[in-house]
Amino acid sequence: MIDLYYWPTPNGHKITLFLEEAQRAGAGLDYSIKPVDIGAGDQFKPEFLRISPNNRMPAIVDHAPADGGAPISVFESGAILQYLAAKTGLFLPQDLRSRVEVEEWLFWQVGGYGPMLGQNHHFNRYAPEKVPYAIDRYQRETERLYGVLERRLAGREFVAADTLSIADFACYPWTREHEWHYVDLSAYPNVQRWHDALSSRPAFGRVYEMGKAYRADRTMTDEMRRHLFGTPAPIT
CATH class of the missing domain: 3.40.30.10 (Glutaredoxin)
Known part of the structure; x- marks a missing residue:
């Protein structure tokens, strides 16, 4: 248990x-x-x-x-x-190269994609006063990171390896919040395709x-x- x-x-x-x-x-x-x-x-x-x-x-x-x-x-x-x-x-794949790939993207998410998007949420939505420098800084970084993910998902079904992995579990929940950090997914068609495919999985819906x-x-x-x-x- x-x-x-x-x-x-x-x-x-x-x-x-x-x-x-x-x-x-x-x-x-x-x-x-x-x-x-x-x-x-x-x-x-x-x-x-x-x-x-x-x-x-x-x-x-x-x-x-x-x-x-x-x-x-x-x-x-x-x-x-x-x-x-x-x-x-x-x-998490057992072969060395695929496992390293998954872990790279897992740490990309926990070290950057999540924290930067979280700061975007904070300064855009929750900060008691508007701080233009912070809003601009984190919006730009959000868009940069979406660009990284967009390039990564070109021609790929999943973020890492050839199958669903913990890298997808890490990245998807933050991407799902795209409206909260003022991102239009249509500007990132590879990310949108991946996001929509995962959203349709029964377990994700549950x-x-x-x-x-x-x-x-x-x-x-x-x-x-x-x-x-x-x-x-x-x-x-």
Whole structure:
């Protein structure tokens, strides 16, 4: 059994995408969602910080690790994807060159595509005052990164290797938010083709339907703003 500490954000969706596609592949893992309402400050609770010291979700606890020992907790979405791929033998190729390719694009996402698009969201949508330099800087970087992905997907069905992989699970949830960072996918036809093909997969549809049960809208309250942007993690 996997306990998944989750909230329906792009990073949270990465893990439910893996788990739902694993079930579709016939090697699914039983998992239980433990909601972490980041707008209410659940990420700062001591019991959550014990498994995710960076006070960010997602995180998992694997109660049946491969070594047969005590439960293992894993935080950071990229590390979780790698862990689940190793555990199941799914979505990460075994041959050296394909595996390196997948991991390159996984780290491209966690190191750039996600953080830069997240800053775009923040300064365009959530910042209490408009900062033109920041808005322009992150919009330009967003468009640059979409260009990188557009070139990568030319003539390709998936981001890396020749099949669905953890690189796709990492990149798709952020691309799905294209309207939130003011990107018209029609300007990136290869990205749109890939995005639309993944969107049509039943497991991807289930993931986003599941997410609706946890967050009905994106109305930002002062309390949410404080928890998301202004509350430091406890030192003790």
